[in-house]
Amino acid sequence: MNDSDRGLIFPPASAGHSLLQLPPLALYIxxxxxxxxxxxxDFNSHTAAPVLPETEYVDALLADLERDLPLAHGRELTSIxxxxxxxxxxxxxxxxxLLExxxxxxxxxxxxEITLExxxxxxxxxxxxxxxxxGINRLSIGVQSFQQAKxxxxxxIHNGDEAMRAADMARNAGFDNFNLDLMHGLPDQSLDDALAxxxxxxxxxxxxxxxxQLTLEPNTVFWNQRPVLPEDDTLWDIQEAGQALLAEHGYAQYEVSAYAQQGRRARHNLNYWSFGDFLGIGAGAHAKLTSPDGQILRSWKTRLPKDYLDPKKTFQAGAKALTVEELPFEFLMNALRLTDGVPAELFSQRTGLPLADFAKAREQAQKRxxxxxxxxxxxxxxxxxxxxxxxxQYFLP
Incomplete structure (x- = not known):
């Protein structure tokens, strides 16, 4: 198998929709x-060896991107x-x-916007x-909790003091824009614990x-060895009190689990939720890309690092072209996560389908x-x- 076999190719286009212009383009690495x-x-993560194959992996990432470049169709990147x-x-x-x-x-x-976890x-x-x-101008810091037992x-691998120092170190390093990742609904967590x-x-x-909220996902240790999580009533109390506390301090909720100060919404994630396009490179990365004829393709790369680094194997593990029937659900599954939603006209701009065709589904959902x-x-x-x-459910094919 030669290098040209490692790229991503659109299958033959399906009829029934077209786009006037392509969506914005982002890159996930x-x-x-x-x-x-x-x-x-449950993410595609693997315990690191003492020495990481940085050079080989960067080479593979750039080769992966090179194969997918035709799918950018001349667009520039709005976020990484x-x-x-x-x-x-x-x-x-x-x-x-890599960035160079x-x-x-x-x-x-x-x-x-260039974000690093x-x-x-x-x-x-x-x-x-x-x-x-x-040029990395945004950090997303995985704190999860500040309490040692949690x-x-x-x-x-960190403790509460390290979590607090990380924010100060980020600011001292020149990052005036950073996210803290925090979970609630943790094992044996009380309302007071969560609010603290x-x-x-x-x-x-x-x-x-x-x-x-922490969720238990298949193929994880917690799925097979279930911890004791808070009762539903406690989870609801945490959610209500936490949202009120965030609003009080100027963090406006703009998505199911995202809160931002004014002008600081995550542009990369907004692109996902508004059904924009994104290239995905790296082991297990996913992509969503639109062709000029309006066809939309979801694809994913091989998961295991050793396979991703093997030049004899393909980068791409699979791909699926979305059917016209699937597009309304796919669009709304993302867009309706936003608390302010999206302009109605974006539906047609991103899917190529007339929103008027779904008037009955909208009416039923409104009545409910x-x-x-x-x-x-x-x-x-x-x-x-x-x-x-x-x-x-109202928009399922």
């Missing part, structure tokens, strides 16, 4: 290694997101070579200053907070109190956001 796999984690795993395990030299190689192949928007246990001041000099239960974590996070003054009756926007009601699966 997956770094699959962690110091230790957490018991709740380094996810994992723990991308902050990579050196600044490796990430610098990406920019040589595809244009960057003048105001591009980082864990407190990997913070080194000089290293993060070097990341900032590379961190130990979650299998995290949230107050500590707010005191660190991040520009953005991702605050979400799940969708706001607004001809100019597609917005879930507060109840609709709580019961999003019920709302989406």
């Amino acid at each position: 997956h770094i699959p290694w962690c110091v230790r796999k957490c018991p709740y984690c 997101f380094f996810g994992g795993g723990t991308p902050s395990l990579f050196s600044a030299d490796a990430l610098g070579r 190689g990406v920019q040589q192949r595809i244009g960057f928007a003048s105001d591009i 980082a864990n407190p246990g990997t913070f080194e001041q000089n290293k993060f200053r070097a990341y900032r000099r590379l 961190l130990e239960a979650l299998g995290r 974590d949230l107050r500590q996070a707010i005191a660190l003054a991040p520009t953005h907070l991702s605050w979400y 109190g799940l969708l706001v009756n607004d001809p100019e926007r597609l917005v879930a009601t507060p109840e609709g956001q709580l019961f999003l699966n019920d709302l989406l």
Whole structure:
């Protein structure tokens, strides 16, 4: 198998829809290694060896991008997101070579947002200053909790003091835009525990907070060895009190689990939720791409790092072209996560389908109190956001 076989190819186009213009384009880069796999984690992450294959992996990432470049169709990147795993395990030299190689192949928007996920246990001041000099201008710090017992239960490698220092180190390294990732509904967590974590996070003054409930996912340690989680009544109390506390301190909720200070919403994630396009490179990375004839393709890369690094094997593990019947559900599954929804006209811009064809589904969802009756926007009601699966049933093929 030669190098040209490692790329991503659109299957023959299906008829029935077309787009006037292509959506914005982002890039997701997956770094699959962690110091230790957490018991709740179902992401494609693998325990790192003492020495990471940085050079080989950067070479593979750039080759992967090279194969997918025709699918950019001349668009520049509006955002880049380094996810994992723990991308902050990579050196600044490796990430610098990678970013330079990406920019040589595809244009960057003048105001591009470049986010790096980082864990407190990997913070080194000089290293993060070097990341900032590379043009990385946003961090997402995986705190999860500040309480030692909770961190130990979650299998995290950092302690509460390191979590607090990470925010200060990020700011001292020049990052004036950073997210803290925080969980609630943790093993044996009380309402007071959850709010104490949230107050500590707010005191660190991040520009953005991702605050979400721990869920038990298949193929994780927690799925097979289930911890004792809070009762539903406690979870509801945590959710209500936490949202009120965040609003009180100027963190506006704009998505199911995302809260931001004014002007600090995560542009990369907004692109996902507004059904924009994104290239995905790296082991296990996913992509969603639109062709000029309106066909939309979801694809994913091979998961195991050793296979991804093997030049005899393909980067791409699979792909699926979305059918015309699937598009409404796929679009709304993302867009209705946004608390303000999206302009109604975006539906046709992203799917190529007339929204008028779904007037009956909209009417039924509105009668159920799940969708706001607004001809100019597609917005879930507060109840609709709580019961999003019920709302989406109206738009199933």
